[in-house]
Amino acid sequence: MFKLNLKIAWRNLWKNKGYTFINILGLSIGMASCILIFIFIRYQMSFDEGFKNEDRIYRLTTNWTSADGFAESQGVPKPTPAAFRNDFKNQVEKVGSIRQDGGVIKVKDDAGKERIKVQEDVFYAEPEFFQIMNFEWLEGNPNQSLTQPNTVVLSQEMANKLFGDWNKAVGKTINYQNRDNFTVSGILKDIPDNSSFPLNIVVSYQTFKNYKNENFNSWGNTSSNDECYFLLKPSVSIDEIRSILPKFSEKYFQKDNSGKEEISAQALTDVHYNENLGNFANRTMPKKELYGLAIIGAFLLLTACINFINLATAQAVSRSKEVGVRKVMGSLRKQLVFQFLTETLTISVLALLIACVLTEIALPGMRSLFQDNISFSIISHPIILVFIVVLVIVVSFLAGFYPAMVMSGFSPALAIKNKISANAGGLGLRKVLVVVQFSITVILIIGTLVVLKQMNYMREKPLGFNPSAIAMVSVRNDSLSLLKYQILQERVSKIPGVLSTSFCRNPPSSSNNNESNFRYNGTEKANFQVNTKVADENYFKTFGLTFAAGRGFSKSDTIREIVVNETALKKLNVVNFNDALGKKIRIWDKEGTLVGVVKDFNNLSLHEPISPVLITTVKENYRNLAVKMDSKQILAVMPKIEKIWNDTFPENFYSASFVDDDISQYYETERVMGVLFKVFAGVIIFISFIGLFGLISFVATQRTKEVAIRKVLGASTIELVRMLNGSFLIMVFIANLVAWPLAYLFISKWLSTFTYRIEISIWPFALAMIISMVITLITVSIRSFKAANANTIDALKYE
Amino acid sequence: MIKIENLEKVYKTEEVETTALNGINLHVKEGEFVSIMGPSGCGKSTLLNVMGLLDKPESGSYKFIDTELLTLNDRERSNFRKRNMGFVFQNFNLIDELTVFENIELPLIYNRIPASERKTLVNEIIERMNIVNRSGHFPQQLSGGQQQRVAVARALVTKPKLVLADEPTGNLDSSHGNEVMELLCELNETGTTIVMVTHSSHDASFSNRIINLKDGHVVSEKINKSRNEELI
């Protein structure tokens, strides 16, 4: 019986090749998108998994509540781990610090010649950290390898890179920052990509504690580099810790009128998803984005299934006779439903095979879009196979069940006489489904238009300074390097094509920011903090900053003269900026004179408003040389800068980046989102319109006789085309009306995450309507024109 | 009114070429009622379709009053057809989705008659056809004879000069068939020219002239004396 059904299924699919093709094409594209989205989500959800006791591991974080709002850091003040260990003895099993750092690693060969020089991330970790997180060790163990100062543990890959063979690495020495020599005391198994802990070089925390300039008693300083993890005792609930933490914070943090500082606890399982708190891998994936993707995937699949349902129910009429005959022969409805579901299953499986091929083809693009190492390996991730099987079953039921019910429900008496009318297959439902399908399509079109417009706006919005053709060349700030600043600057300035240079900590807009309290004009500490920028006197010229009042400061190595932005003075309630010139400002326990007010510039991403900014001179805090170049000569200039730099600092590692690249990096999420929207909108438009084409083909066939009669009665081709198109245009029009409010909600929510954003105008909506209506018109006209032009009389001959 | 000369029509399919009309000559006077008879496959329907401008012959000439129709382009043919001709088919060919009223109204819409005028015209003909209480029904709700009366009504509503009927009684029993034939006669009496294809000599006896076709050409012609006398 099953074999016979399969045979009939196969013959039917073959007979209606056109519809089968449309169904399989739509379904396979929809399925491929779903599989891609699934493997991406699976990959993202696999981060930081598999640690023993993973549900008892937490990270301590710091947050500030102030008049300006709420801020969080993934780090804690350096004394926190010790204090926490002591105060929470009864609740917590282990507490371990880990600090991220980075610098130049050198390895010498046996003869003492420098063999390798690389810039690497380096971590300082307490043995407890590795007791909490059971990373796999190939050699050594946390207790032995990380208790002594100046010992280092390498990952297998890093050991291979530095010493050729990790088996021979233990006992050898590496040099860090031309300063320390560390002995290799252990080897870690390579940490997979899906980890928030890219630990390749881990130095004992004791080494860090021995540095003279590090202060382990100050609670007033929090660096996002200082993370701390703890392991809860099995019987203790995290709520208990959380209820005591406010008291703990109160006990240690200094009270101060500008805000309240607190320590809180974050579960390890949240580390990869929380975008407000970062992690060492610098990759977070907010869960809401994953949900968003899952929803888009569901939409895609739904759209494809709607095609299927529409075409199947439309075709149902032509199969009514078969149903009638089978019923007369004694087939039960259940058996018929089963038969039709077999057909759907056949189509779904075919579609799946194609979907797998499409997935493989699309995967490289997806990998480069997300810069993640996602793979479509059923063997290493059997869950993907489970998903695929579930997908096929769900699709078969979603797409097949309703048509099966319709067809199996035909009355045999009518069916045999071929008296089932074209409307029997749920014409009303078909219309509703088309409206749903096109609403989804229109929402995606509108969304895409708005996302692209906002991206464009961000690219083109004047930031208040000129970030183009400026390289930030990093420099060290140790005393030896400081001595060479002047010679470096002089030599770089002489390169033809270099317009201006400035030593500074950060460019005007940066994701590295320093906030500080200050006193204005001898009064109380201001009730807000300023974003501080330290730079030399050429900063304003190099970045094209302009003044609202006063001038730039003159050359100095320490705080002497100060420049602030307009926002800072407005927040201090200064109305006339000139009044402020000459006033004293006290910051970092030093005093300077306010000599200028720069016009406001965007110092953060366009998601954020402009902060109050203070710019002054502190030579030992510069970390970069900003080099403004003639944009046509960048390619020629950069290698020359590198050469001069390497001549000047032969011991160090040259690195440079472009300011405009760094700025566009702020919008990486939005860029990815833009690409996704474009792709998925394209896919959904394609699926919807091939579905529409299938449907109009069907309708045209169904109405051949009617078209012929009308033609005999004098209808012109245009009138016939208009008649056939009419209902489709109306459906798409209604879909637009349904889509607009939903799209409006969605885009206004998305745009509200930007402080600087485009106004929502009628245009994306109108454009989406025009696009959808025009494509509909073209799609259906192609087919209805053919129908209206077909030979009339043949259609009239027979009943 | 109609002068057809040397009409030839060949159907080409993949395998065979069928000469459906092979040099037909036919004249029809205004107000005449002509029957076309002949064995199955001799080209009757083809001739009617060519006369109704639904099909294009290979060669020959077709003059309607003084207009040569075979040189017209598609749009002109369509316009000419909707102004001057009405059709009645064996299988009625009503549109299932439209009511009786709407079916009859359709040719008026294509002739761009204003709505109010359409209403009077349709109601007039519905009354004449004796189907007043059926005007809101759909075709499936009518008997075959009623359906054919609707089809005749639809063919007449535009007051065409020429009505072409292809076996109008073929699907009807004899009493219903007679009703339709009487309708056609009444119509003919008001001056409309009718060309009808039929297999039934009973039906043919209602006409003025009977033309016999065989293998695509006219083999004989017979004047129906009784009817012509009646006419006088």
Ligand SMILES: Nc1ncnc2c1ncn2[C@@H]1O[C@H](COP(=O)(O)OP(=O)(O)OP(=O)(O)O)[C@@H](O)[C@H]1O
């Ligand atoms: N569309 C077509 N394609 C090919 N051959 C056709 C076509 N229409 C008609 N024919 C052929 O042309 C010839 C004449 O057909 P036509 O329909 O005019 O016959 P008829 O006299 O009306 O027959 P009947 O009395 O059975 O209705 C037949 O041999 C038929 O097979």
Ligand SMILES: [Mg+2]
């Ligand atoms: Mg015929």
